[in-house]
Amino acid sequence: MAGNIWVLAEQWRGQLSDITYEVLALGKEVAAALQSNLQAVLLGHDVRSLAQSLGAANPVLYVDHEALANPVPEIFAQALAYAIRAKSPEVVLIPLTNVSWEVGSLVAAKLEVGYINSAKDVRLVDGKLQVRSLLYGGKMETIVAPAQSPAIVGILPGVRPADLGRAEASPLVEELTVDLPATSAVHLKRYLEPEAGDIDIGKQDVLVSVGRGIQNRDNVAVAEELAEALGGAVCGSRPVIDQGWLPLSRQVGKSGAVVKPKLYVAAGISGAPEHVEGMKNSELIIAVNSDPQAPIFNVAHYGITADVMNVLPALADAVHRRKKEVTAHAA
Amino acid sequence: MKIIVLLKMVPDVVEELEVGADGKALDTEFLRMIANELDNHAVEEALLLKERYSGTVTVVALDAPEVDDALFTALAKGADRALKVADGDGTLGTMAGAYRLVQALATVPGLLPADLILTGAQAIDDLDGMTAPLLAHYLQLPQLGIVTQVNVDAASGIATVLREFPGGVRGEYEIKLPAVLGIQAAEKPPRYVPVSKVRAAMKSQAIESVSLPTAADGGAGFSPVEEMIKPEVSEHAQMLEGSPEEIADQICEVLAGHGLL
Amino acid sequence: MATANHGVFSPPPPCDIGLENLTQFPEGRRVWTCIQCGTCASTCPYGELMQYPPRRIIGMLRAGELEKVFTSDSLLNCVACYACTAKCPRGIDLTGVLLPLVKEQVLQHLPQMPAELQKALENKLRYGNPMGESPRRRAAWVKTAGVPIRILSEDSRPADALWFVECYFSYYPRGQQCARATAKIFNALRLDFAILGNEEKCAGECGRLSWERGLYSTLMEYNMLVLNKYRFNRIITSCPHAYDAFRYRYTALGFDYVITHTTPFLAQRLNDLKPLLKRQADCRVTYHDSCCLGRHSSIYEEPRQLLQAIPGVKLVEMTHNRVNTICCGGGGGGMWLDTYYKAKGNERLSERRVKEAVATGADVLAVACPYEISRFEDALKVLGYEKKMIVRDIVELLAEAMEV
Numbered sequence: 001m002a003g004n005i006w007v008l009a010e011q012w013r014g015q016l017s018d019i020t021y022e023v024l025a026l027g028k029e030v031a032a033a034l035q036s037n038l039q040a041v042l043l044g045h046d047v048r049s050l051a052q053s054l055g056a057a058n059p060v061l062y063v064d065h066e067a068l069a070n071p072v073p074e075i076f077a078q079a080l081a082y083a084i085r086a087k088s089p090e091v092v093l094i095p096l097t098n099v100s101w102e103v104g105s106l107v108a109a110k111l112e113v114g115y116i117n118s119a120k121d122v123r124l125v126d127g128k129l130q131v132r133s134l135l136y137g138g139k140m141e142t143i144v145a146p147a148q149s150p151a152i153v154g155i156l157p158g159v160r161p162a163d164l165g166r167a168e169a170s171p172l173v174e175e176l177t178v179d180l181p182a183t184s185a186v187h188l189k190r191y192l193e194p195e196a197g198d199i200d201i202g203k204q205d206v207l208v209s210v211g212r213g214i215q216n217r218d219n220v221a222v223a224e225e226l227a228e229a230l231g232g233a234v235c236g237s238r239p240v241i242d243q244g245w246l247p248l249s250r251q252v253g254k255s256g257a258v259v260k261p262k263l264y265v266a267a268g269i270s271g272a273p274e275h276v277e278g279m280k281n282s283e284l285i286i287a288v289n290s291d292p293q294a295p296i297f298n299v300a301h302y303g304i305t306a307d308v309m310n311v312l313p314a315l316a317d318a319v320h321r322r323k324k325e326v327t328a329h330a331a
Numbered sequence: 332m333k334i335i336v337l338l339k340m341v342p343d344v345v346e347e348l349e350v351g352a353d354g355k356a357l358d359t360e361f362l363r364m365i366a367n368e369l370d371n372h373a374v375e376e377a378l379l380l381k382e383r384y385s386g387t388v389t390v391v392a393l394d395a396p397e398v399d400d401a402l403f404t405a406l407a408k409g410a411d412r413a414l415k416v417a418d419g420d421g422t423l424g425t426m427a428g429a430y431r432l433v434q435a436l437a438t439v440p441g442l443l444p445a446d447l448i449l450t451g452a453q454a455i456d457d458l459d460g461m462t463a464p465l466l467a468h469y470l471q472l473p474q475l476g477i478v479t480q481v482n483v484d485a486a487s488g489i490a491t492v493l494r495e496f497p498g499g500v501r502g503e504y505e506i507k508l509p510a511v512l513g514i515q516a517a518e519k520p521p522r523y524v525p526v527s528k529v530r531a532a533m534k535s536q537a538i539e540s541v542s543l544p545t546a547a548d549g550g551a552g553f554s555p556v557e558e559m560i561k562p563e564v565s566e567h568a569q570m571l572e573g574s575p576e577e578i579a580d581q582i583c584e585v586l587a588g589h590g591l592l
Numbered sequence: 593m594a595t596a597n598h599g600v601f602s603p604p605p606p607c608d609i610g611l612e613n614l615t616q617f618p619e620g621r622r623v624w625t626c627i628q629c630g631t632c633a634s635t636c637p638y639g640e641l642m643q644y645p646p647r648r649i650i651g652m653l654r655a656g657e658l659e660k661v662f663t664s665d666s667l668l669n670c671v672a673c674y675a676c677t678a679k680c681p682r683g684i685d686l687t688g689v690l691l692p693l694v695k696e697q698v699l700q701h702l703p704q705m706p707a708e709l710q711k712a713l714e715n716k717l718r719y720g721n722p723m724g725e726s727p728r729r730r731a732a733w734v735k736t737a738g739v740p741i742r743i744l745s746e747d748s749r750p751a752d753a754l755w756f757v758e759c760y761f762s763y764y765p766r767g768q769q770c771a772r773a774t775a776k777i778f779n780a781l782r783l784d785f786a787i788l789g790n791e792e793k794c795a796g797e798c799g800r801l802s803w804e805r806g807l808y809s810t811l812m813e814y815n816m817l818v819l820n821k822y823r824f825n826r827i828i829t830s831c832p833h834a835y836d837a838f839r840y841r842y843t844a845l846g847f848d849y850v851i852t853h854t855t856p857f858l859a860q861r862l863n864d865l866k867p868l869l870k871r872q873a874d875c876r877v878t879y880h881d882s883c884c885l886g887r888h889s890s891i892y893e894e895p896r897q898l899l900q901a902i903p904g905v906k907l908v909e910m911t912h913n914r915v916n917t918i919c920c921g922g923g924g925g926g927m928w929l930d931t932y933y934k935a936k937g938n939e940r941l942s943e944r945r946v947k948e949a950v951a952t953g954a955d956v957l958a959v960a961c962p963y964e965i966s967r968f969e970d971a972l973k974v975l976g977y978e979k980k981m982i983v984r985d986i987v988e989l990l991a992e993a994m995e996v
Contacts, residue, residue, distance in 0.1 A: 012496070071502070073464065074474060098496045101452075102464035102476050102513070108426075109468040114554040115426070115460050130557070136341075136455045139348050140357070141562055144458070147554040185473035185507040189491075194499030206591070216708050216931045230591070242516055243707055248499050255477070255495040255515070263591050284589055286582060287568065293347060295562070302585060303568030307765060310575040313973075318579035322592055345719065346726050361728060365718075523710040525699060526717060526806025 003090030003149065005031040008080060008103065009042045009054055010095045012071060013191075016050050018258075019095040023155045024056045024165030026122060027093055033124035036090060040171075043079050045069035048173065055167030059174045061087070067180040070188040071099055075180060077106030082178045084111060089150050091129065093122070096154045097277075098255055104154040113148040118273065119155050137272040138295030157277035197249025199233050206232025206263045209252060209279070210240055213268020213289055213308050217245040222312045223267055229319040230263065237275045253278035268308040271296025288312070332386030332483065334377045335442065337432055337450040337462060338405065339425075340364040340395035344455070348561070355556045356422075366401040369451025375517035376481060377449050378409045384483055387411045389442060391435065393428055394418040399538060400529075407524045407532040414439065417542040424553050425457050429465035435541045436470075443470075444509050447483075447490065452476045452513035459553055463513030475506055476513030483508070611658070611693050619689045625682050626650040632676035632686060637918055637941050638669040646676050646686045649694055662697040668706070668932065670695070671941065672924030673883040678915055687888075688840065695924075696805055708928040717807050720793030720814075721759040722928070731789035733761075733768040739779040743789035750823035752784035754849075756838075758831035759794050760962035766969070767962050773991035774830055774854060780996055781864055785828070791818050795829075797837035797884075808841075816845050826850040828857050830987075832884035832961045833923070839889070853885055855960045855986060859894035866901050869993040873904040877989070878954035880910070880945065880968070881917035882961035895960050898986055902993045908952045910945075918945045922963030942971040950977050957983045 007027040010017045024040065031038040040057035042050060045068050051060040061083060067075050080103065084092060094104040096118065108115030120141070121132040131144045131153055146153070201207060208227040210220055220234065227234045235250040235257075252259055254274040264282035268289060269275060276299050279285070287300035288311045297303040304311055342348060342357060343365040351358040377388045389412040390405040392398050402413040416435040423431060436443050448470070450462045467474030479501070480493040488508045493501045495515055506512075571581045586592040614620030626647070633645035643666040644652065652658050661667070670691055677687040684690070699705070712722035720727050734741045742751065755778065760767040778785050796811030819827075827849050829835050838851040858865060877899055885891040892914045899905055912918050921930075921941030933940060946968055949957045957968055968983045 017497075071496075073476070074467070077464075098477055098494075102461060102474065105426075105460040105464040106468060108460065109465055116554055117457050117460065131554075133458060135458060135559075136344050136348060139344055139561070140350070141560045142458060142556050143558040143560070144554045145557050151554075185510065186475055187505050189503045189505055191496075192493070192501045192503060194501075218931050218934060230586075242520070251499060255497065256499055258497070262589070263586070284585075284591070286585070297568040297570075298562055300568040302582070303570045304578050304582075305570065306575065306578065310765070311578055314575035314579040315582055318576070318583050319586075319592065322583050322587070326592075345724060346728065519704065520707060520710075523699075523705045523713065525696070525804060526810055527696075527804075528700075528806070530806055530810075 003088055004037045004039045005034065006084075006089040006092045006150075007038065007040050007057065008092065008094045008100065009040045009050070009060070010097065010100050011042065011044050011047055011050050012099045014047065014050075016053055017095070017097065017099065018162045019097055019155075019157050020054070021056075021162035021165030022158065022160050023093050023095050024054070025160035025162070026155065026165075028056055028165065029160075030091060030093075030122050030124070030129075034090065034129070039089070041080060041083055043068050043076050051173045052170045053166075055169040055171050056165050057171050059172035061176050062173050063176050063178050065178060065180050067182070067184060072184055072186045072188065073100070073102040074106055074186065075184055076100070077103045077110060078180060079178045081107050081110040083176055084150055086176065091122075091146075091151045091153065093153050093155050096156050104152055108152045111150070111152075113150065113152060114146065115152045115154065116144050116146060117154045119153050120159060122153060122155075134273055137270060138276070138298065139293060156273055158280045194248055197247055199249070201233055201235045201250055201252070202257055202259055204233045204259070204261050206230045207235050207252075207259060207261045207279075207282075208232060208265045208267060209235045209237065209269060210246070210267050211237040211269030211275070212239045213270070214240070215268075215309070217243070219309055220245050222309065222316070226265070226312050226316040226319070229316050229323070232261070232263070235259070237269050266296050266300065267312055269296055270294045271299060332380065332384045332447065332485065333445040334380060334386060334388045334447045334449060335436065335445045336370070336373050336377045336388060336390045336405070336410070337448070337466065338370040338374065338390055338392040338401060339367045339428070339451075339454055339462065340392065340398050340401065341367045341454050341456045350559045350561055355559050357559070364396045364398070367451050367454040369453060369514060371451075371521045372517040373449040373451050373514040374405050374408065374410065375519065375521040376514050377447075378522070379518055380447070380481060380483065381409065384485065386446070389414065389445075391416065391432060393423065393431065402538050403532045403536070404524060404529050406536050407528040408522060413536075413538045415538050415540050417540070424459040425454070425462055426460040426465055427553060429460070429462050430469055431543065433466060433469040434543055438543070439541060446508045447481075448472070448509070448511045449514055450511070452478065452515040458556075461513065463511055467511040470511065472509055472511050473506055474511040474513070475504055477515045478512045479514075479516045480518055481512065609689065609693070611697070619685050622682065622684050623650060623653070623690050626684060627682060629681060631679045631681060635675045635679045637671065637673065637675065637921075637944070638938065641669050641938055642666045646691065649690065658694070661694055662701040665698070665702070667691070667695050667698045668925075668929060669938070670924050671919050671921050671926040673919035674887040675883075675919070678887045692805070699804065706929055706932040708931060709925050712925075712928040713804055713807055716794050716796070717810060720811070721763060722794070723759065723763050725763050727793070728790050730762045730792060731787070733771055734787075734789070736768070737772050737775045739775050741775055742786040744786050744822045745789055745791050747786070748822055751786035752825050753786075754819070754822065754824040754827045755785045755787050756795070756827055756829035756831070756834055757787055757792060758829060758834050758962065760966075761830050762792070764966065766965055770830070770962070770965070770985040770987055773985070773987040776991050776996035777858065777865075777987060777994065780868055780994055781861055786824070788818060795831070795834035795837040797833040797841070812837075812842060812845055816842065816847065819847075819849070824849070826852060828852055828854055830854050830962065832882045833963075836884040836888060853891070853960070855885065855898065856891050856894040858990070859897050862897060862901055865898075865990070869902050869990070871903070871993045871995050873902050873989070873993060875904065875956050876906045876908050876952075876954040877956040877958050878908050878910055878949050878952045879913075879958045880920070880949065880964060881914055882959065882964065883917065883919050883923055885960055886917055887915055895958070895986055898990060899958055902989060905989075908954050910948045910952055912948065918948065920945055920961070920964045920967045922961075922967055927963055927967075940971065942967040943975060946971040946975060946977065946981075950981055955981060956989070957981055958986055958989060959983060960986050
């Protein structure tokens with residue numbers, strides 16, 4: 001029987017993030033395939049109660065330390081590395097979000113083993129563990145076979161449905177004591193909350209999202225026209241916000257919001273993982289991009305290879321027309 | 332203030348990427364390399380810090396196609412020194428690359444210790460690790476990534492930085508210098524530098540070469556790539572064709588079918 | 593007005609002319625003969641928006657205060673339309689000599705360059721086109737042309753004409769329609785032509801006139817190397833800006849090929865062309881004189897001859913025509929500064945021009961420059977005139993009439 005499969009449970013500001021359950025769902029599969037156990041590692045301070053929600057794991061290894069009260073990647077990595085040395089798991093799955101971003105690289109370096117980044121899947125193939133990772137903004141996939149034990153893997157959001165990682169049962173919790181320095185060279189002073197935007201894009205049924213492909217600020221107006229016609233709002237990927245074409249409150253992706261609208265129109269968005277993680281669960285995704293190889297088409301339900309600035313106005317027109325017809329019928 | 336920026340050349344995705352003959356790496360025939368976008372932000376942030384606090388900026392890169400352009404551009408923008416490290420056999424991953432850079436930094440007189448070491452928070456070819464945390468580990472320095480703002484208090488030797496979290500939240504951290512920072516976005520977009528300035532830099536300035544024994548490698552754990560696959564785009568999306576008007580009509584049908592219209 | 597510079601051949605400015613050595617060159621000394629009449633400022637389409645129109649720039653130069661101009665964004669409003677140059681009673685080559693030198697300094701002193709312009713310049717340097725498209729896709733449109741098009745890198749036999757297609761015709765769908773039309777016309781005339789295909793890069797004129805001498809030189813050197821690989825009798829280009837570059841700037845690097853633009857070239861072939869123009873058009877057409885072809889090179893009548901050769905076309909003139917044409921706003925980097933202008937509340941020149949076009953009552957706005965198509969179509973949409981008027985390149989109208 002192989003060593004245990006570990007999932008780093010990601011807790012931030014007193015809550016477990018959705019990705020924790022997505023990775024637990026993946027961990028369940030890997031554990032079953034390797035005929036081994038799924039365990040979770042929870043690092044923090046005074047967050048033991050969160051362990052109760054990690055029922056898919058058996059047990060939950062809980063490390064409590066003052067130094068883990070706030071997210072300092074190198075402290076978390078130190079704690080995790082300690083736990084790994086103590087317990088020798090076979091595989092360690094680490095969520096890739098802004099909270100745990102550097103932990104995988106740091107842990108692997110400390111343990112002098114390899115790290116595999118940006119994984120969208122982990123499977124057992126012909127008796128060997130295989131990791132499938134995204135590269136080049138999603139334009140290529142690589143299959144990597146972990147070379148050492150433990151295999152440290154960074155898992156992208158959306159790898160499995162979060163629900164598959166939840167469980168009713170309360171798990172056993174095993175406390176692990178870790179020696180960590182009392183003071184650190186890195187310390188969190190405070191959080192800066194985002195300015196309240198006029199609109200909460202997380203609550204919209206329809207989002208028209210613009211990316212670099214709209215080329216300039218003026219073209220946002222065309223997206224706004226379409227959004228209005230569809231009864232929704234405009235949002236954007238990081239480059240658009242960085243340029244100041246939309247406020248931060250409209251950013252979707254790794255550093256922005258995660259949205260699940262009924263309709264997500266991705267206009268001029270390439271579909272790099274950092275953006276996709278923010279919208280992949282949208283019910284209906286329609287993507288327009290002039291690049292036929294854009295990775296967004298791997299997550300969209302419908303795709304159009306065309307100039308965004310030709311399609312958006314035509315679509316706004318067509319929607320307006322339909323609405324008029326509908327009201328005419330109703331009248 | 333002494334600032335070092337690490338810059339990495341990555342595949343330029345404007346060109347169509349293909350899998351090479353061995354099925355494990357990119358086809359290099361038409362491949363072009365470009366400076367990692369976030370490393371350009373790191374260069375910009377370094378220059379802004381130099382303008383704000385005065386000091387020197389040294390840009391360091393592993394040898395790779397088109398790296399000279401990137402280094403001369405950094406010099407033309409205002410960097411003081413540019414170093415190019417012999418890459419060995421050109422197949423280093425991120426982990427081994429970071430290790431090699433650290434070895435190189437140690438051999439250059441007067442370079443270390445620096446106050447700040449900046450690099451991009453991520454790169455599109457980061458398969459076996461991320462440069463910033465790895466540099467920090469090998470240099471035994473504190474690090475923080477996904478940084479969008481840096482302020483330095485020289486007297487106390489502390490930098491106050493902003494790190495991005497989900498949902499638009501940012502964390503304000505204090506970090507003791509010297510430290511490594513993974514830059515997500517410079518405080519201003521990377522500046523434009525006129526081509527004539529870059530050409531002038533090519534004539535009047537030099538890129539210093541650093542070579543290391545080829546055998547030396549760290550990053551023990553590079554897991555071999557079994558296969559590289561170009562995802563079939565049609566795998567998922569149903570592609571719609573026609574004129575913009577025809578496409579618009581088709582989309583309206585789809586929306587109506589979903590009760591959205 | 594006696595000695596106005598009505599699009600006379602201006603000799604190319606020497607490559608090493610600069611602000612510091614102006615008086616060592618005749619065209620530089622001419623700048624100092626300015627009589628401060630202000631004709632340049634009043635004829636400039638954005639003159640009233642400039643803190644430093646050409647007249648004041650020369651005034652500042654004389655007062656030794658030119659640095660103040662470098663730190664102003666006034667010159668961002670210059671669209672390099674040659675209007676001032678055409679009307680200057682002293683014949684000072686403002687657009688070709690003085691303004692680019694001052695603009696170069698403005699570029700270096702700008703605290704923040706407008707993002708779209710920066711991207712366009714960076715793309716031109718790296719990919720040979722402002723859109724940032726892969727150079728390997730530049731000739732992709734050829735497959736859809738419907739007629740055979742020879743690419744010199746694949747078949748390097750000499751050709752009678754090298755057709756320099758340029759960026760907008762190669763990459764933009766609307767431009768590709770014009771490229772296809774041009775190819776069909778050339779084919780119907782049995783012209784022995786070939787293109788550079790993926791080896792072609794932007795001729796770089798907009799670099800010269802939009803601030804970036806280094807970018808321009810880089811592209812110029814590259815293009816000269818590529819041109820020297822092949823043998824042809826003439827270069828025909830679809831882009832007046834490329835025409836401008838080849839005719840007036842490339843000579844500094846020894847360019848001595850015969851260079852022409854599609855419009856005058858076809859006008860010379862009118863006898864062969866006319867019998868092929870079968871379809872009746874029945875529309876009123878107004879022709880917009882482009883700055884580079886028109887004012888700078890005095891090519892006014894040839895496009896009109898072509899249009900009038902189309903059966904059923906009735907030509908009407910806008911108020912400002914020929915040397916008085918109003919620029920579409922695309923030159924001098926203006927193509928990538930629309931958002932910048934809008935943020936400042938400037939009226940877009942393309943909108944100003946389109947209003948004039950619509951006022952003629954014409955159905956069709958005919959153009960001969962790739963920039964104009966998208967700019968005027970945009971302006972028509974913004975002003976709500978898309979049902980009143982369409983924009984067509986002359987080659988499209990000809991191809992339609994030829995039913996090819």
